[in-house]
Amino acid sequence: MSLVIRFKNFLDETGNIARFTARFFSVGIKPRYENKELFNQCYIIGYRSLPLVGLTAFIMGLVLTMQLRPSLVDYGVESQLPVMVGLAIVREIGPVITALIFAGKIGSSIGAELGSMKVTEQIDAMTVSGIKPFKYLVATRVLATTLMLPLLTILGDAISLFGAYLGVNIRSVTSFDLFFLQVFKSLDFSDVLPAIIKTLFFGFAVGIVGCYKGFNSTKGTQGVGISANSAVVLSSVMIFIIDLLAVQITELMGLN
Amino acid sequence: MRNPKANNIKLGAFVLSALVLMIFAFFIIGKNNNIFGNDFRLKVQFSNLNGLTKGNNVLFSGLQAGTVKEVELINDSTIEVTMQINSKVKSFIHKNALAAVGTEGLMGNKVVNISPVKGISKKVEEGDLLKVKNTANMDEIIAKLSKTNDNVAIISEVLKGTVLRIDSSAILKLINDQSIGINLKASLKNIYKTTSNANEMTIGLNHLVNDIKKGKGTAGLLLTDTSMASTLKDAIVQIKAAGVNANQMTNQMNTMVKDLNHELTNGKGPLNRLLKDSLTAKNISLTIENLQKGTDGFNQNMEALKHNFLFRGYFRKLDSKKKEEQSELLKSSQKK
Structure with missing residues (x-):
């Protein structure tokens, strides 16, 4: 494949994803809503992901604290460790790590599930039986990811901060009250709100990419694997791109 | 599921x-x-913010009271800072409170410190402009410190010189010399003796003066006897009169001598003849010779008379009288 064809394919893919997104907004938003399936997906996507997200968040908070500590001790500002860790977790580490874990777990599962349904022609069967597959399968999943990732991020931040509190207490002693006060004293709405808003986009990107890849998978069982894999890779990349955009936008809005 | x-x-x-x-x-x-609480705004105008920005804390007497809401440049030397203050603190801030830009710790974030001032004043209201308390910022302190340091260096240099001079001075040697102390002690003893003598002397003098005052002794008499003073005065008056008389006498004598001199030089009168005429001189000497001869003869006559029986008794009486007078004179001199 020459570079031109690759580039053409890339543009084609981008265009298709854009169409798919537009289709979600045109078809998925409109009633009737598949509420039962939405709640079911929310349960699977949100609740089932919590242990994994919680574990990674806890470890991340603990490790980040222990890693930051020596350099802060060098500067003689060890007392500012909770402030540093709190800001890092709430602003960046929490949302991005959670979203990446989420992409790995949910993006791949959506891609594989929808891909296998596509390959085994279940989606076509649904169309025949009068159920709109896009509304039933895609819209519920995308909405679920969009709504669940912020909640997961908030819970993940909380668990991560608890991990950081333990991390501070490994080498020195601080009361939970003091740690809590220090963290929240340094936090502002301009730290928390952009972080939560961007996770909505992360979740949306994971849902859309996963659904697109699954919905458009071909070539039998091999195609299911490819769609699952590319769903994770693309959604992870999308998360970083959105993160970059988010930081630029908050900077422009003067919230940073 | x-x-x-x-x-x-x-x-x-x-x-x-x-x-x-x-x-x-x-x-x-x-x-x-302070987004959910009902709060109010206060304003302060600073000339220098020292890095204070939107969102920094506002402390009232060290208590977290709010945040900096807005920073606005009004002109080149005035920056207006709008602070959002918790309404709980509102009733404690008075209109005469002072605001200053401070630092959390030595190197921390900038804060606005609102400090109360003693004195009666109304409570603040929405949008009040607080007065600014001038505080030294870090740079100024360091600049002043460096000046102080320079001064200390100069002072210590001078002190060093002074101490060295004191160390090598004669005074220190004097202080260290023990014999001086002994000498000083002896001198002091002598001084003590002298003063005691002087004291005795003055006591004596005092007695003397008292006596003189009372008129005892010759000096007292001299100084206190008023009659003597009057007699002395009289005597002096008389002496003065005598002096005047003497003066007159000398004047007269002077004129007399002048007349005499005049007569002598002009050759008139008996004196001139007596002194200048050689003939007269011869006559006089002749006369004196004759007188000599006459007295000799008279002497012989007198001797003859003594031996004459008629006058012998008279002469004897004269001799005994002379002898008595002489013995009385001797006796009186022995008595004295």
């Missing part, structure tokens, strides 16, 4: 816990930021 109801409960718990956490976090942050 088998038990959708149980799943929904789990999902609800999950969603609720996340939402509660989010609202709780917002509430805590909002409490810091």
